Amino acid sequence: MSSHAVVIIGGGLEGLSIAAALTARGQRDVLVLERRTTGSGGTAKSSGLVRCHYDCATLTEMAWEGTRFFERHPGLGFHQTGHIVGVGEQGASALRDNVAMRQGLGVDVAAVTHDDIAALWPGLETKDFAAFAFEPRGGHGDPVATCRHFAQAAQRGGARILEHTKVAALLGDSTRISGVRLVDGRIIGARTVIVAAGAWTADLAAQVGVTLPIGATREPIVIAAPGAPVGPVPAFTDLVGMQYVRHERHGRLLIGSHTGAELTTPDGYLNKATDVELERAAAKFTTRFPAFPDVVFPQSYAACYDITPDLTPVIGPAGPEGLHVAAGFSGHGFAIAPAVGRICAEMVLGLEPPPPDFSPARFTGQASLVTPTP
Ligand SMILES: Cc1cc2nc3c(=O)[nH]c(=O)nc-3n(C[C@H](O)[C@H](O)[C@H](O)COP(=O)(O)OP(=O)(O)OC[C@H]3O[C@@H](n4cnc5c(N)ncnc54)[C@H](O)[C@@H]3O)c2cc1C
Numbered sequence: 001m002s003s004h005a006v007v008i009i010g011g012g013l014e015g016l017s018i019a020a021a022l023t024a025r026g027q028r029d030v031l032v033l034e035r036r037t038t039g040s041g042g043t044a045k046s047s048g049l050v051r052c053h054y055d056c057a058t059l060t061e062m063a064w065e066g067t068r069f070f071e072r073h074p075g076l077g078f079h080q081t082g083h084i085v086g087v088g089e090q091g092a093s094a095l096r097d098n099v100a101m102r103q104g105l106g107v108d109v110a111a112v113t114h115d116d117i118a119a120l121w122p123g124l125e126t127k128d129f130a131a132f133a134f135e136p137r138g139g140h141g142d143p144v145a146t147c148r149h150f151a152q153a154a155q156r157g158g159a160r161i162l163e164h165t166k167v168a169a170l171l172g173d174s175t176r177i178s179g180v181r182l183v184d185g186r187i188i189g190a191r192t193v194i195v196a197a198g199a200w201t202a203d204l205a206a207q208v209g210v211t212l213p214i215g216a217t218r219e220p221i222v223i224a225a226p227g228a229p230v231g232p233v234p235a236f237t238d239l240v241g242m243q244y245v246r247h248e249r250h251g252r253l254l255i256g257s258h259t260g261a262e263l264t265t266p267d268g269y270l271n272k273a274t275d276v277e278l279e280r281a282a283a284k285f286t287t288r289f290p291a292f293p294d295v296v297f298p299q300s301y302a303a304c305y306d307i308t309p310d311l312t313p314v315i316g317p318a319g320p321e322g323l324h325v326a327a328g329f330s331g332h333g334f335a336i337a338p339a340v341g342r343i344c345a346e347m348v349l350g351l352e353p354p355p356p357d358f359s360p361a362r363f364t365g366q367a368s369l370v371t372p373t374p
Helices: 013-024 057-072 089-104 114-120 143-156 198-206 275-288 337-348 360-364
Strands: 002-009 030-033 083-087 110-112 131-135 160-162 167-172 177-182 187-195 215-225 235-238 243-247 253-257 262-264 296-307 314-317 323-327
Touching (some): 002 013, 002 177, 013 030, 013 323, 013 337, 030 143, 057 089, 083 089, 083 114, 089 131, 110 114, 167 187, 167 198, 187 198, 198 296, 215 275, 243 275, 253 275, 275 296
Parallel strands (some): 002 187, 187 323
Antiparallel strands (some): 083 131, 167 177, 215 253, 215 262, 215 296, 235 243, 314 323
C-alpha cells in the first residue's frame, strides 16, 4: 500500500489548483486521483467568465485575486474584454450597493449609464434595464488551459497525478480518515484527503457519513453565429433576460442561461439544448441583440453545475479528521480557482483557518447561509 501526506480526489481546476498551491508551499507529497483525464469534468465545459460580481465579500475578493492571476498569465487564454452586469428596476439598488462593496474591496468596477452601454455594446436593447456595472478588467479565460497550467505547476512541485484512476471509497471511521480505495481494489493511505470531485463530491462524502447538499444541475449552452461582426464588446450578464453572452471562437457568441436549472445526475444528462431550451435562448438573444437579424444557432451542449442551496462553495474540513472538501462551486469556480488553491493549501497546512463563509456547518443550522437570496 502506498501512502501520501495529501490525496486529492478530482483532477479538475480546483483539485489541481490545490495541488499546485500545496507544492508551492513545500508540501510535495501530494497525489491527485482523476477517474478520467484532468479537466474532463465541469472544467471542460466552463464558460470561463472572469468577474467579481458576488454578494459575498469573500467570493468577491477571491474573484479579484483570480482576475489579477489571469492578468499575470497571458498565455492561459484570458480575453480581457471587460464584463457588464445589467439589472432591472428591482435589482438596481442592490447593484448600486454591490458596486460600492466591490469598490471598497479594491475591485476595478463602476456603475455606468445607458449611454455608456450603448458605446460599449452597440445595438444592445437596454430599455428594460435600470442599472449597469462595468468591470473593465473582467472577461473570459480558458478553463482547460488553466487546469493544465495548475497540473504542470503541481507536477513540477513534486505532486503525482494519476489519470484513469477512480476512487471507489473513502476509508476510515467516523473519527479519522485513513485513505482511499480505488475501483481496482488498491488502497492508498493518506493523512489528509481532499474531495474536489465537483458534482460527484456529495456521493463520495456520504460514504463516511458526511451529508453535503451539493446537487448537480444541467445547464444548456447555446452557440450563436451572429451573421455579422460582433466587434470588441465586453462579456455581458443580463439579469433581466437571465442570460450571459460572451465571445466564442470564429466570430461566434456563447450564450448561457441563468434559469432555475433542473437537477440531474452528473453522468447521465442530455448533452445538448432541447428544442424548448433552444427556442427560449434564441428568443431571449434576439430580443436583447436585435442588431443581428441573421443570427443562427448552429450548436449547443449541456453541462453540469455542482450547486449548493446558497450558490456558495463548501471549502473546509468535514466529518472525520483529515477529510476536507472543496466543491459546490455553483457555476463560478473558474474565476476563483487560483484563490481556492491558496485557501485550501493554507488550511490543510495549518497556516490559516478554513474560511467561515464556506463551512459545511451552514447547512446544518450551525451557521447562516452566506447568500440567502443568491
Ligand atoms: C456550463 C458551465 C459554465 C461555467 N461558467 C463559469 C464561468 O463563467 N465563470 C466561472 O468562474 N465559473 C464557471 N463555471 C464553474 C467552473 O468551471 C467550475 O466550478 C470548475 O471548473 C469546477 O472545477 P472542479 O475541479 O471543482 O470540478 P470538475 O472540473 O468537475 O472536476 C472534478 C473531477 O473529479 C473527477 N472525479 C469525480 N469522481 C471521481 C472519483 N470517484 N475518483 C476520481 N476522480 C473523480 C471528475 O472526473 C472531474 O474531472 C462553469 C461551469 C459550468 C459547468
